[in-house]
Amino acid sequence: MKGFEEVFIVAWIVFGLYMLVFMVVGADLWSGVRKAKRRGEVRSSYGFKRTVDKLARYYNLLIALTVVDCMQMGGVWYLDGYYGYHIPIFPVITLIGAIGLGCIEVKSIFEKAEDKVRSDYQQVLMLAGEIAKHRTDPEEIAKAVVDYINKGSGK
Template structure:
């Protein structure tokens, strides 16, 4: 029965990691919406879509390392219950991954709205530089804009 109790405890710990990361992501979304309102931006479904994509990427990574932790904890469970070792069953990789995600989200929450505006200005300057490289031919300008937008969308994914 002691082994079952430790498995249930570990499951609760893993759940706590997942929930805390989800709460931090929601806090970052709320913070982003406040900053967008402060800058006078229109809040659209694009930002919400980015948040959903971020949740999927984070939780895919977290789920993969949790599976690795399950294997590691299974070995520890066998060592403890059948061979008399006293190794604690801890989801170490899940804890590290969760802390990593939490650090990123806290950093994002505390970014100033002005920093985000500077990034947007830098992106606009890059676009102007790309356009300056092109000739005055409208077809080349359109192609340069399309190439730049495609490159930016690939980099943001």
């Protein structure tokens, strides 16, 4: 029964890590909404869609890290059961990944809204430069606009 208790505890730890990542993304969303409100921007579904896309990417990463942890913990369990090595079963890799994602979100929360707007302006200026460079070739202008739109939508 000792093995099942460990698995149960590890499952709760992994669940807790997943929920903490969800909460820190929620805190970033709340921070972003407050910053947009302070700047007088309209909150649209586009920003919320980006948060959902970010959550999907984060959970894809966490699931992959958890699979690697399962392999690692299976090896530790085998060494413990058959060779007497007493290494604790713990999802180390998932923990490191969750800490990394949390740090990214905390940095995003503390970023100034003006810095994010400045980055958007720089992208628009790059698009304007591309359009000016190819002002006689409509196909190149269309290509530059499509590239800009695709980059903005995360494609």
